Amino acid sequence: MTRPRQILVVGPSWVGDMVMAQSLFMTLKAEGPCEIDVLAPGWSLAILERMPEVRGGIAMPLGHGQLGLKERWRLGRELAKRRYDQAIVLPGSLKSALAPFFAGIPRRTAFRGEMRYGLVNDMRRLDKAALPMTVQRFVALGRAAGKPLPLPLSFPRPRLVANPANQARLRSELGLDAMRPAIAFMPGAEYGPAKQWPLAHYGALAAKLVARGYQVWVLGSAKDAPAGEEIAAHAAEGVHNLCGRTQLGDAVDLLGLCAAAVTNDSGLMHVAAALDRPLVAVYGSSTPDHTPPLSDRVAVRYLRLECSPCFERVCPLGHTRCLHEITPDSVLAALATLGVAAQDARGAA
Incomplete structure (x- = not known):
């Protein structure tokens, strides 16, 4: 053999x-x-x-x-x-x-x-x-040397496999409601604020989703915990700030349980796409042309302003219009195009 x-x-x-x-x-x-x-x-x-x-x-x-x-x-x-x-x-x-x-x-x-x-x-x-x-x-790099590449190069899409046992443990230990559909928010921006959708926008969207019967899980590292608190302040009853309370593998498994996700251009954006979760990806200083989320169930919000993409950590013009002008209602509408949040999660239209 x-x-x-x-x-x-x-x-x-x-x-x-x-x-x-x-x-x-x-x-x-x-x-x-x-x-x-x-x-x-x-x-x-x-x-x-x-x-x-x-x-x-x-x-x-x-x-x-x-x-x-x-x-x-x-x-x-x-x-x-x-x-x-x-x-x-x-x-x-x-x-x-x-x-x-x-x-x-x-x-x-x-x-x-x-x-x-x-x-x-x-x-x-x-x-x-x-x-x-x-x-x-x-x-x-996985193809043989000298072998012509088909252009544009086709590729299989990433598909992560969540751990069901860990999902059950997390739901129990974190006190998460198994009956109420969850939408994950990933507000962190390790690179800098020019990639971060405004926290006030996240908060306004959270309030709208909670009013429709959803719960919101804010995922990220301990550094993102203050951002999670700010978002939760808009709709505390239905928002779980999980930033810093999970490891990376836990975040993968929690995303696998979610009905959808809303995220900046970040690592967890790619995780959500690889789990085939309906996903709204918000781009500011970066561009979806280079590292898009690899899934069919994605709605990208990117304004393509004359100053975009700048790839800067902080907006060099001081206004960050590329993110501020993407409204919570536009992201809510994007979720609806993905079959999420189009009606009350409790079944009432």
């Missing part, structure tokens, strides 16, 4: 990119029998556990930006024991290619990034015009 290819993928450092990497894993599985391990930041292991294509996640012992040459050498020697046939390096940095090189993996695939000639021996040229989307670039 032929031994399945043993593949190590060096994963990205952002939640959304890690979700999109599942399209690569699906592509590799479709190409033939293989076993896939992913070397990635420790926080991402919970996401990898919810991808059936991944055999296992390996926690990168160094933080983002750390060189740690000696530690990477030690890691490479440990990885060598696993006898991988190929490594695919998704980040463009030199340091991300060191462990596969130290592991002596015979084929090391990546796009040309920082000066890493020799570290990468299956070097690909990136045509950004032909592959404008991050997910397309990931998938292209």
